[in-house]
Amino acid sequence: MTLLAVDGLRAYYGQVQALQGISFALEEGTVTALLGANGAGKTTTLRAICNMVRSTGRIEFDGKPLAGISTESVVRLGIAHVPQGRGTFSAMTVEENLQLGAISRKDTKSIGRDIERMYEHFPVLKRRHTQQAGTLSGGEQQMLAVARALMLRPRLMLLDEPSFGLAPLIVRDLFAILRKVNLEEKVAILVVEQNAQLALEIAQKAYVIETGSIVMSGSAKEIATNEDIRKSYLGY
Amino acid sequence: MELLTNQILAGLATGAIYACMALAVVMIYQAINHLNFAQGEMAMFSTFIAWQLMQWGLGFWGAFALTLVISFIGGVALERLLFNPLTNAPVLVHVAGFIALFAILNSVAGLTWDFTIKQFPSPFGSTGFLGSQLISKHQAGIIGVAFAMLSLLYGFFRFTRIGLALRAAASQPESARLVGIDTRWMVALGWGMASAIGAIAGVLIAPVVFLEPNMMGGVLLYSFAAAVLGGLSSPFGSVLGGFIVGVFENLVSTYVPGVGTELKLPIALALIVTVLVIRPSGLLGRVVVKRV
Numbered sequence A: 001m002t003l004l005a006v007d008g009l010r011a012y013y014g015q016v017q018a019l020q021g022i023s024f025a026l027e028e029g030t031v032t033a034l035l036g037a038n039g040a041g042k043t044t045t046l047r048a049i050c051n052m053v054r055s056t057g058r059i060e061f062d063g064k065p066l067a068g069i070s071t072e073s074v075v076r077l078g079i080a081h082v083p084q085g086r087g088t089f090s091a092m093t094v095e096e097n098l099q100l101g102a103i104s105r106k107d108t109k110s111i112g113r114d115i116e117r118m119y120e121h122f123p124v125l126k127r128r129h130t131q132q133a134g135t136l137s138g139g140e141q142q143m144l145a146v147a148r149a150l151m152l153r154p155r156l157m158l159l160d161e162p163s164f165g166l167a168p169l170i171v172r173d174l175f176a177i178l179r180k181v182n183l184e185e186k187v188a189i190l191v192v193e194q195n196a197q198l199a200l201e202i203a204q205k206a207y208v209i210e211t212g213s214i215v216m217s218g219s220a221k222e223i224a225t226n227e228d229i230r231k232s233y234l235g236y
Numbered sequence B: 001m002e003l004l005t006n007q008i009l010a011g012l013a014t015g016a017i018y019a020c021m022a023l024a025v026v027m028i029y030q031a032i033n034h035l036n037f038a039q040g041e042m043a044m045f046s047t048f049i050a051w052q053l054m055q056w057g058l059g060f061w062g063a064f065a066l067t068l069v070i071s072f073i074g075g076v077a078l079e080r081l082l083f084n085p086l087t088n089a090p091v092l093v094h095v096a097g098f099i100a101l102f103a104i105l106n107s108v109a110g111l112t113w114d115f116t117i118k119q120f121p122s123p124f125g126s127t128g129f130l131g132s133q134l135i136s137k138h139q140a141g142i143i144g145v146a147f148a149m150l151s152l153l154y155g156f157f158r159f160t161r162i163g164l165a166l167r168a169a170a171s172q173p174e175s176a177r178l179v180g181i182d183t184r185w186m187v188a189l190g191w192g193m194a195s196a197i198g199a200i201a202g203v204l205i206a207p208v209v210f211l212e213p214n215m216m217g218g219v220l221l222y223s224f225a226a227a228v229l230g231g232l233s234s235p236f237g238s239v240l241g242g243f244i245v246g247v248f249e250n251l252v253s254t255y256v257p258g259v260g261t262e263l264k265l266p267i268a269l270a271l272i273v274t275v276l277v278i279r280p281s282g283l284l285g286r287v288v289v290k291r292v
């Protein structure tokens, strides 16, 4: 079943148009990769879904149009957004960050249990649960950002360059966890990456975006094995 | 020795008032990044409301509680109606807004209750605390109420979900929205709480300075000094700053010859300037390093 449907999405920063009318869809429980070079419009796409940038076009989540509702209302519908830069609450502890992830939930009783589950997925966070989040390493902060997003019990997670600035080994770990989370928590993921190779390994579908338009789409396998696409758009 | 202890305790009592007002200033500053010049007038207005309620026959504590509720609602309403529409306006527009609010509250209070000074009762009495000469019952009461309120607030921010949401919205509004916090209501809530905290300060200081529309002028300046000293980014620092300023003011006017009461205010201003020069972020303030 289609969870997220985007149709003819245009986005604007003042007079500058950053998206030229893009369309794509994402199935429930699947991982979709959004690939492209710097400045292509990947971040803008995620921001437009959460109504953080002025946009036109249709975005439907679970059949409901998202037009005109506030960012926080989009989130409350079950869309957790890990922004570029991670959005860590740096002055607060790791555990407070996790609690904040669940701040809009009504079922307060099960939050404690969910925090424990996050500590199972990310043992490093348990060891540091009283530490100020701003003092975590980059990799730990990215783990925290994903864990915080999961605390919402989202149906869709938007990840903006989760591998950014992390050592290759840490990136491997992180993507292994993302795959596990996708299967175990049954949460769909829309992941923006410049590290296309890795993203394609966990994704079922992929879109390549260039200067605000989608120039290529297909199954992750197709995209990954197509020599031309790889050379011209993904640079590996 | 007795004089010293006496002056320190008296300093702590006025310091408690400064601490409350400084905390109110910092709460709004954290939410909207502007200093609310009208904070003192809001507190004065709340105090008049308490006085009016007592004139109508309510007991002190009943009037006090009702005043807190009214002040809270008033603070929320001010934000929603007046300052929320200004959210993205330039600094000067905010300054103009605060000055307008200052002038309006001051004249409305003057018109309604006139400018003559009024006695304001103390619920604690003015005789010596536990029969001692060191500190009066009212001064002890001020310290007690301030500490009770500060502990409650600490618990609120530290242990409740809404307190956590408020902190998140104040420190990182964008991230806060991304976890589903309605930051606009958090700002309004901050105004409501600041207004209620100011009301407590006003009601506690009124028996000392008497009730009149200009009663908070000096207090607000000391509170700004306290907030700057402690650090505008730190609620805890602002409270600490309040107590330090209170004690400092008292000791200087007692022990430094020639200072007396007239020169106390310039000393507060000198303190602000000194702190801004030496340590702009204040004692406990964080220097925010912005990543680009």
Ligand SMILES: Nc1ncnc2c1ncn2[C@@H]1O[C@H](COP(=O)(O)OP(=O)(O)OP(=O)(O)O)[C@@H](O)[C@H]1O
Pocket: A013, A016, A018, A036, A037, A038, A039, A040, A041, A042, A043, A044, A045, A084, A194
């Ligand atoms: N706040 C802004 N104001 C003006 N233009 C912007 C703003 N943010 C992005 N843009 C422009 O919009 C276009 C798309 O930017 P976007 O951040 O979506 O790219 P991206 O694909 O996420 O790139 P990167 O991989 O570097 O993060 C770029 O041309 C960029 O210059």
Ligand SMILES: [Mg+2]
Pocket: A042, A043, A044, A084, A160
């Ligand atoms: Mg980007």
